[in-house]
Amino acid sequence: MVYKILLISIILIPIFGTIVGLLLGRKNEKYRNIFNILTCGIELLIVSALYKPVFSGGIEFVYPNIMATGLYLKLDPLRYIFVWMTIFAWFLTLIYSTQYLIKYKNRNRYYSFFMLTLSSTLGVFLSENILNLFTFFELMSFTSYALIIHDEEEYSHGAGRAYIIMAVTGSLILLMGLLLLFDYTGSLNISELGYKLRSLGGIKYLISWLIIFGFGVKSAMFPLHSWLPKAHPAAPTPASAVLSGILIKTGIFGILITVGELMEGDVLFSAIIGVLGLVNMVLGGFLAMFQTNVKKILAYSSMSQSGYLIFAIGLMGILNEEGGVAIQGTLYHAVSHAMFKVLLFLSIGIIYMVLHELDINKIRGFGKHKKTLKIVFLIGLLSSIGFPGFNGFVSKTLIHDALSKAHIMYNSSLFSVIEVLFTLSSSFTVAYMLKIFVTVFLEKNEHFTGQYKKYIKKRAIIPLIILGVFCIYTGLNPKFLINIINPSLDILNVTGVYVYSKIYTFKNINSSITSIFIGILIYTLFIKKYLRKEEDGKLIYKNPTLNWFKIDENIYIPIFLFVYRTSLKIFKYIDKCMVTVFRNIRKEYFREK
Structure with a gap:
């Protein structure tokens, strides 16, 4: 029971740190900085202390009736590597941030989103239920977006716009894959999906590629990489460090899970x-x-x-x-x-x-x-x-x-x-x-x-x-x-x-x-x-x-604008047709009256 409490605390402690740090920062920034570092240090100690129980059999936490299918967290040797790496890098980057951000504006906001991004990133790595993983993945996109646009300059907003468009597009396509996955298998638990996908035939490739698209955006997989060279230079350097060193790994983790567990190492797919x-x-x-x-x-x-x-x-x-x-x-x-x-x-x-x-x-x-x-x-x-x-x-x-x-x-x-x-x-x-x-x-x-x-x-x-x-x-x-x-x-x-x-x-x-x-x-x-x-x-x-040729400016934006304008015309035509139909129905109704 103690280990389960420690497991859920890995996600909750940074959220608690966000709230308390935000309040402390309004009164005294020095106390906020110390508190944030202590919070992250405690996180690192907790994860380090869980090494033996994790490698002795793993730890699971299940809480029903959250996110419809329940909250299912798991810390096994594979996830442990990503979780420890994340907290260790975050802890050192947080110490560094207290010096780097001295002359920056909106420091309180930065630290709040920095800690929230930590919580959501850890949630991605700990989720055994793939819908839970998607939820934390989406939260991470929005909290990290606030870090990218922190400077609030024209370039930062442009980079943030490119990032969030790609992130949301990827997430929607990922969600489409997850909905198909649940529809065909009736399960969302990662450890069960590989067995259930075996008998699906060709549809499993469509489902897996939709999922890979979503994770591919975050891992900067070609040709979904266009946001990366814009976002990393725009963010404050400590944020760039964790974006590059850690957040990319959430996409890698998703690809690893898809290839290794869902597709069970299918040779053509791999x-x-x-x-x-x-x-x-x-x-x-x-x-x-x-x-x-x-x-x-x-x-x-x-x-x-x-x-x-x-x-x-x-x-x-x-x-x-x-x-x-x-x-x-x-x-x-x-x-x-x-x-x-x-x-x-x-x-x-x-x-x-x-x-x-x-x-x-x-x-x-x-x-x-x-x-x-x-x-x-x-x-x-x-x-x-x-x-x-x-x-x-x-x-x-x-x-x-x-x-x-x-x-x-x-x-x-x-x-x-x-x-x-x-x-x-x-x-x-x-x-x-x-x-x-x-x-x-x-x-x-x-x-x-x-x-x-x-x-x-x-x-x-x-x-x-x-x-x-x-x-x-x-x-x-x-x-x-x-x-x-x-x-x-x-x-x-x-x-x-x-x-x-x-x-x-x-x-x-x-x-x-x-x-x-x-x-x-x-x-x-x-x-x-x-x-x-x-x-x-x-x-x-x-x-x-x-x-040179730019994939976003020369392909993605023209396609997006074409789809947007075409859809606008189509729906405008449908709208006119529907108005005409209902108008005629109404006339017929009153004529009969």
């Missing part, structure tokens, strides 16, 4: 998911290289890293019962990306705190003399490119091993092409991260020497150091995280566990170094030579993609 993930990996990395806004680079990077996760989920289904290594790679990279992406965003946020600028040409050389900031950003960089000794190396090695396993299993030359694209995507990551690091942290700029140290407080730096230590520890000690991940394989009915002692082999290290070397060449021969132009005696980066 193959298409894998292809979409591969497109994300390559396209996101390619577009990131062109950007000049640093947060946009990191936003497109998140699209690419999300692609690794979607690709790995696809591999899980392709490998079927042998897909254990793909799930290990998926969950390891979910945690790795959350940590190094939050670290990178918060590092850039410190620069914005001081300069109020994100253009790479204007912040050039700022970090050259900021040793601590340079080191923590470098850790994030090395993690993201998969350098040996950092967590990104472990997770990408696991995913690559799953790809090699699929290559051997199917013996198709197509997998050789995929191997090349996988390496190319990793090389793009090296190239765009070098673009940031070399320009901001290595180049000289006489305007920035050391006079800004007073703006960089410990409460902003300490979270970065903790994240950096985590990235290194889970990179050097893969056993720690893999042992936590392995029980999740039973939940998804896969085997083929990868032995962590095989990660640091010559072959894997050589593969990583090869992609890094290619990335350095791309940076040197393409980014420095092609994307830098001389202007007023200075070499500055240009972004030619500003004039």
Whole structure:
């Protein structure tokens, strides 16, 4: 009973914190900040304390007559990874926020929605009833929207508009899939749906693709990614950090549940998911290289890293019962990306705190003399490119091993092409991260020497150091995280566990170094030579993609306007017909009278 109370408290505590924090903030902002941090700290302690009971059999909480079908929460080893990762990142980001937001307006509103977003995000991961999951998913969209438009500038409102339109559209299509799902199966409990979908035939593919559409929006899956490069730069940096590091994972979690539990690793379905993930990996990395806004680079990077996760989920289904290594790679990279992406965003946020600028040409050389900031950003960089000794190396090695396993299993030359694209995507990551690091942290700029140290407080730096230590520890000690991940394989009915002692082999290290070397060449021969132009005696980066084809402006908006205007005319015609019919009926009625 105690464990059940603790389980429901994971969702309720942030809501309680929102109400109390809002009231405290009106009286004393310092007390509000302390209270919020304590609230999130208690959350982290509760989840950490639940480790043993969760891995001993899991915890469930059922309360009938809520949301029509009842509230059904579950914390098992798979969900635990996402829940702990979320609270840990949120706790550190909250500490950082108390420094970052000092000069911001509407701070009380920000913290309220920040805590509400935490509650709804945790609700997504804890829901065993898929209708509960949808409800929390929708709440998360609206609470995070308030974070995106927080600055209330024209760009923020435009980004928020793009985000909420995509989010609501995705949610409506997801709901359509859930209604069909319930109509055909009579159940909404995730653990039961896979068994019941087996006998449905072709309709299960329609249902699953409708569900994938909704989750695909949140995970920035191509071609539903257009909101991401707008929303992440618009939000305050702490919000961008959790949007990129954590909220994307709600979509990934949904895709994982759909492929692994609902479709039970259907090979054709998984193959298409894998292809979409591969497109994300390559396209996101390619577009990131062109950007000049640093947060946009990191936003497109998140699209690419999300692609690794979607690709790995696809591999899980392709490998079927042998897909254990793909799930290990998926969950390891979910945690790795959350940590190094939050670290990178918060590092850039410190620069914005001081300069109020994100253009790479204007912040050039700022970090050259900021040793601590340079080191923590470098850790994030090395993690993201998969350098040996950092967590990104472990997770990408696991995913690559799953790809090699699929290559051997199917013996198709197509997998050789995929191997090349996988390496190319990793090389793009090296190239765009070098673009940031070399320009901001290595180049000289006489305007920035050391006079800004007073703006960089410990409460902003300490979270970065903790994240950096985590990235290194889970990179050097893969056993720690893999042992936590392995029980999740039973939940998804896969085997083929990868032995962590095989990660640091010559072959894997050589593969990583090869992609890094290619990335350095791309940076040197393409980014420095092609994307830098001389202007007023200075070499500055240009972004030619500003004039390129845009999927939202050139496809989504015209389609939306066409459907809207056509529907308007159709319903106007129907309305006229109905008025005419009723008028004639009325005339006939009175004539008979």
